[in-house]
Amino acid sequence: MTRQPSVQLYTVRDHMASREATLTRLAGLGFTAVEPYDPTDDPKGFRALADDLGLTVSGAHAMAMLREPDPAPVFEAVAVLGTDLVILPAGIPEQQFTTREGLEQAAELLNSLSAKAAEHGLRLGYHNHWWEFEPVLDGRHALEILVGLTAPEVVFEIDTYWAAVGGADPAAVLGRLADRVVALHVKDGPIVKGEPHVAVGTGAMPVPAILAAAPADAWRVVELDECATDIFEALGASLAYLDGRGPA
Template identity: 70%
Template sequence: MTHPLSVQLYSVRDLLPDDRDGVLRRIAEIGFGAVEPFQPTADPHGFRKVADDLGLTVSSVHAITLLDGDAEAEAVFEAAAVLGTDLVIVPAGIPEQEFTTAEGLARTAETLNALAGKAAAHGQRIGYHNHWWEFEPQVGGRHALEALAGLLAPEVFLEIDTYWAAVAGADVPQVLGRLGDRVRALHVKDGPVVKGEPHTAVGAGAMPVPAILAAAPADAWRIVELDTCATDVMDAVAASHSYLSALEAQA
């Protein structure tokens, strides 16, 4: 692993409004070296100062507003530059039905490729983050996301949400092997691999985490996320860090 472990801040979204700086401090104290914001245009200068003071880098940013027009996209690119990352990710917002046909995939690729051209003007790259609906459909005999990858410009990368891919029935290590260096980041998650059930700390669920990490590019960011959690979420974030750090030590 060539990057520090990161955590998607959506995991702690309920805690951030009341004490953003305290949450970031706790994440740094747990041992994470990076974070992935999901609202990058919200006080990027203030966020960067706190992160720098805590020794946290920004691995990447999620921004659904990338799809809301040129002005909104430009604001995201400018915020990402302030935050110090060149990886800007579309986390959702493309209609699910676009992943069910070849024509829909072509339109999706056109959208992402156009954004990539705009990002390049800022020295940044566009990525796409999946849920289950990009893996469940088969298009041309392949998972829709894999079919999409063949239509994307080389500079567009993928952030594979390993949990949602598994929920959709994908063999995640095999998928990662096929996608290769197209994958620049992973969401490392765990749980019962059932839609609608809460996630667990990484290492406490049914995901084959060691096999997944072994199949991923060594220089892809490893980013912990819990969409939901039945236990204290900060405890689960800390347990995830402990488990992944132990795996890294054994590698």
């Protein structure tokens, strides 16, 4: 069964100083799940507020697992949020995706983090940008080679927009990676670096094909890194589109 869409809170980062008001507004738009990007910032308080608003935490981005000498407190914070999915959203040097040796080093890092996350009951995921797809080695996008080098316990959140910017066919990628994908970022826009995003369903992305290719139980997470219009209006329109209530 397809899950209800989530929203990456980085989308509303400029509003998160008023966390309660912002999460209340997202819940009012109809979102029932959120994806935080700073899980160590008062995880107990965040969990209590999310519970009060009926919001599930679909997963959490956690760059802090690389910044801190010991990632254990980061994993503990993520567990408090009530999700079992902790995601590394970046942090592996871009040049490592240009060679087989670099990809092997990246896989070693992810495998190590995955083993540590498992000690806290968590799955370790990796989220891509364009630089993991731009390099093509032996006819394959670097990110797809990385998937094959990692332990099966390592899962992936495919940012479909950045995959397209990196030269990949995101629907085809989702089909090839299959059950290694547990979440995807659904965003839309002109598929050009540096240009703002727009409400899902109103840009150049082949969203219907992407949704059809994704595993049915993978989280669909709406994210707009930068937005060409009012961010809350765009989020409301994106959710309506994904729920089948918006323009086709």
